[in-house]
Amino acid sequence: MPAASIIDFIALAAIWGASFLFMRLAVVDFGFVATAFLRVTIAAAFLAPLMLWRGLGPVYRRNWWKIGLIGLLNSGIPFMLFSFALLSITTGLSAILNATVPLFGALVAWWWLKDGLTGSRVLGLVIGLAGVAMLAWDKASFRPDASGLAPGWAVVACLAACVCYAFAASATKRYLTFRRRSRGRSRCRACRRGSHSPRSGSCARGSRTSCTSA
Secondary structure, eight states, X not given: OOXXXXXXXXXXXXXXXXXXXXXXXXXXXXXXXXXXXXXXXXXXXXXHHHHHHTTOHHHHHHSHHHHHHHHIIXXXXXXXXXXXXXXXXXXXXXXXXXXXXXXXXHHHHHHHSOOOOOHHHHHHHHHHHHXXXXXXXXXXXXXXXXXXXXXXXXXXXXXXXXXXXXHHHHHHHHHSOOOOOOTTOXXXXXXXXXXXXXXXXXXXXXXXXOOOOO
């Protein structure tokens, strides 16, 4: 692996891991709903200008409701659930539970998108889920602790957040995967084969898309 990739990987891990620490600090003062709201608002303040700068405003306007629903599944609801969980469990445990996202993601993709599950994948899912269960088992008590909250509900909240992430990933793949069209290139297959002139305005028989000028 190149040195630049290793540095990027370490930086990404530090940023990702620090989010749990900052959530833990913020939720004590602001509460879990306000903490989730602040995270989403700050992210939107940074990403919205970037979206407009890249010229994706029209794409957003055409698909705003899909983006909004997937945003709830991928950010709003999970952020709130993790913030709630951090009121009674450690940041380390919440990060470990967050590692179940790829496991749930594979299951949701298999059920919804009909992605295949090979024998090795199934074995990996079983080992992964068993490992997380062993690490979280001693915290899965539904008796209130000193904070007045039951850690078991915090574990359930983390797992529910991971399921939301899994559905968001499959929904993004199904509903928000776009292909950019190259400028100056006809969409008509007959034009690309040279069956007729792309400027003629008529398509060859059998073409399923209308001709556009090059």
